[in-house]
Amino acid sequence: MFEKGFTKIANKVAYAAGLPLTFLGCCVVVLVWAVSGPLFGFSDTWQLVINTGTTIVTFLMVFLIQNTQNRDGAAIQAKLDELIRVSKAKNYFIGIEHLTETEVEEIRKKCEDAAKQHDTRAKAKA
Template sequence: MSLKSVFNTVAKRTAYATGTPWTFIAAVAVVVVWGITGPLFGFNDTWQLVINTGTTIITFLMVFLIQHTQNSDTAAMQIKLDELIRVTAHANKELLDLEELDEERLEEIRSEYEQMARKAGDALSRRRTR
């Protein structure tokens, strides 16, 4: 098994696990226990450092896991959309490589589609008023 494969498996499982209600409840419980122990430790610097360090480490690691899963999900969705465009007879094939276009061309295409949407909305309004 390659490092990439292991990381992919760990990232997906961790992302799934951290998105569950039980994980959220566990995180809230940790914060509540930490808060309750404040008087025992006199709300000292070490007591504060524990939660600050813990949350910083978890946040730092989660950024990479979230980015990895988002990249995977986006790539899969892009492939599915490309396939839908490819098999649609009158589709604009330029859209297959849309993510590679520069901002200027993207804005031109966005404007074209906004104009089409306005025309479709106008036509729908006309049909409703008849």
């Protein structure tokens, strides 16, 4: 129950955060804050308002955006795994996202080498 609600909210907030209108709104907030500086004598409290506000928003957005990125990445990985599973591709590619960076790099290098060999053979036949 909580997870579905959180996912729904995270998706909406992440989407809204990427809109040009949201960026414009944030610029207006900063502009209003900057223009109000002389009214408040550029006091410590005046500075604290923007610092606290931006820190809180940034802190919360990191978690929401990371949540949506994690789900997007997992969904894409599942789709790719299914394509590999039902095709003539080698099934040992399924789940490689759980390997270390070095292990993934080794597999990527082997794929690049195989592609280069394929290109060389194709050019020789032509």
